[in-house]
Amino acid sequence: MVEWSVATDSLSSTFGALADPTRRAMLARLAKGEATVTELAEPFAMSLPAVSKHLKVLERAGLITRGREAQWRPCRLEARPLGGATEWLERYRQFWEGSFDRLEDHLREIQREQQS
Amino acid sequence: MVEWSVATDSLSSTFGALADPTRRAMLARLAKGEATVTELAEPFAMSLPAVSKHLKVLERAGLITRGREAQWRPCRLEARPLGGATEWLERYRQFWEGSFDRLEDHLREIQREQQS
Numbered sequence: 001m002v003e004w005s006v007a008t009d010s011l012s013s014t015f016g017a018l019a020d021p022t023r024r025a026m027l028a029r030l031a032k033g034e035a036t037v038t039e040l041a042e043p044f045a046m047s048l049p050a051v052s053k054h055l056k057v058l059e060r061a062g063l064i065t066r067g068r069e070a071q072w073r074p075c076r077l078e079a080r081p082l083g084g085a086t087e088w089l090e091r092y093r094q095f096w097e098g099s100f101d102r103l104e105d106h107l108r109e110i111q112r113e114q115q116s
Numbered sequence: 117m118v119e120w121s122v123a124t125d126s127l128s129s130t131f132g133a134l135a136d137p138t139r140r141a142m143l144a145r146l147a148k149g150e151a152t153v154t155e156l157a158e159p160f161a162m163s164l165p166a167v168s169k170h171l172k173v174l175e176r177a178g179l180i181t182r183g184r185e186a187q188w189r190p191c192r193l194e195a196r197p198l199g200g201a202t203e204w205l206e207r208y209r210q211f212w213e214g215s216f217d218r219l220e221d222h223l224r225e226i227q228r229e230q231q232s
Contacts, residue, residue: 088134090202
């Protein structure tokens with residue numbers, strides 16, 4: 001585990017919220033539909049307070065909202081911040097596509113060497 | 117500033133590294149070409165050790181590499197992890213596009229109301 005100190009602008013909140021496999025799994029579950037905290041906690045060997053802490057990070061980042069029914073308060077995915085994050089990443093598409101091309105070239109060269 | 121405790125799987129490292137405006141600005145600078153630590157530090161009112169700390173986070177996430185020349189060690193963007201992050205986010209595209217659609221519908225409705 002690493003501790004990161006993170007500023008609270010909107011993109012930083014989004015990326016910070018995504019920087020944890022449990023929180024990403026929670027978003028994946030919510031992509032299938034609303035869920036209660038208990039339902040969200042089920043797949044994880046984790047205390048309810050730990051689950052609540054993750055949900056709070058997601059909520060602060062605007063990635064989920066909670067229903068108003070006092071007892072159930074189902075969680076719901078709010079995907080718009082993910083759009084902002086993708087938009088930021090898209091600017092770099094040419095770079096990683098470039099690096100895949102370079103990898104492919106490299107692999108082809110190795111194959112050629114092995115065949116000759 | 118918020119402290120996040122983040123697991124060290126590859127996607128988490130990528131998103132964690134992106135969860136800071138200084139680190140994102142450094143990547144944006146490196147997208148234009150290699151740069152030394154001093155060049156990277158220039159736009160920020162930040163000590164060199166603080167800049168080095170950010171660079172280490174980027175390096176651990178595999179987002180930059182450093183040259184071998186002892187004195188200069190220019191930093192270079194390695195964009196492939198950004199591809200992995202985008203791939204993860206792409207799965208949610210339908211959700212945020214859906215929410216933009218809903219926003220557009222809502223705005224159109226307001227306009228109609230104002231015109232009638």
